[in-house]
Amino acid sequence: MTIKKTASSNWSGDIKSGKGTISTQSGALDNQPYGFNTRFEDKPGSNPEELVGAAHSACFGMALSLALGEAGFTAENINTEAVVSLNEVDDGFAVTHIALEVNATIADISNEQFQALCEQTKKGCPISKLLNTEISLNATLK
Numbered sequence: 001m002t003i004k005k006t007a008s009s010n011w012s013g014d015i016k017s018g019k020g021t022i023s024t025q026s027g028a029l030d031n032q033p034y035g036f037n038t039r040f041e042d043k044p045g046s047n048p049e050e051l052v053g054a055a056h057s058a059c060f061g062m063a064l065s066l067a068l069g070e071a072g073f074t075a076e077n078i079n080t081e082a083v084v085s086l087n088e089v090d091d092g093f094a095v096t097h098i099a100l101e102v103n104a105t106i107a108d109i110s111n112e113q114f115q116a117l118c119e120q121t122k123k124g125c126p127i128s129k130l131l132n133t134e135i136s137l138n139a140t141l142k
Contacts, residue, residue, distance in 0.1 A: 009034075022046055039086075049095060053082035056127045060100055063125035067117045068106060076105040098131075 007029070011020035021031040029046070038045030057080040068075055085097040102118055122128055 022051070049084040049086050052095065052127075053084040053098065056084075056098055056125075057082040057100070059125045059127035060102070060121060064102070064104070064118065064121045067121050067124075068109075071113065071117060073106050073109050073113075076107065078102065078104045 006025040007022065009020055009022045012018055016036050019033060019035045021033055022029050023031055033045045034047055035043075035045065037043035039047040039049070060082070061078045061080045064078055064080075065075055079102070081101040083099040083101070084095055085099070086093055087096045089096070100122065104114065106114065
C-alpha cells in the first residue's frame, strides 16, 4: 500500500529579496509565505526547517503511541518538540542535527521501558527513516 500526500511551493525573485509560498494538500498550509528573512532572520512566516521539525515531532508522537500500545501501555499525553539545526558548512548550508525532546505522561511504565520504546521509535518512525531515503527528481524547464 502506498499513501501519497502532496505539498507545493512557489518562489519568485532572487535569494535575498525573493518571496515564496508553501501549500499542502490538506489545506493546513495555504500559500503560507516564506523567504530569506523567515529562514535566516527570524521574521514572521514559515521555513523548510520548521516544517521538517513539525513533521518529525508529529510522526514521532504517533509512532511512540503505537509502540506503547504494542507494549500494553496508553499515553495520557506525549509532547514532542523537534529542534532542527541548519548550519553553514563548506559547500553551503545543511541540516546537521534534529534534537527530539519528548515529555510524556504514561501510567505504570518504568523509565527503562519508556527509554527503550523511545529509542525504538526514533529509529522506526517514517520521518526518521526519511532522512536516509532515496530522492527522485523530474525537472521541466518551461
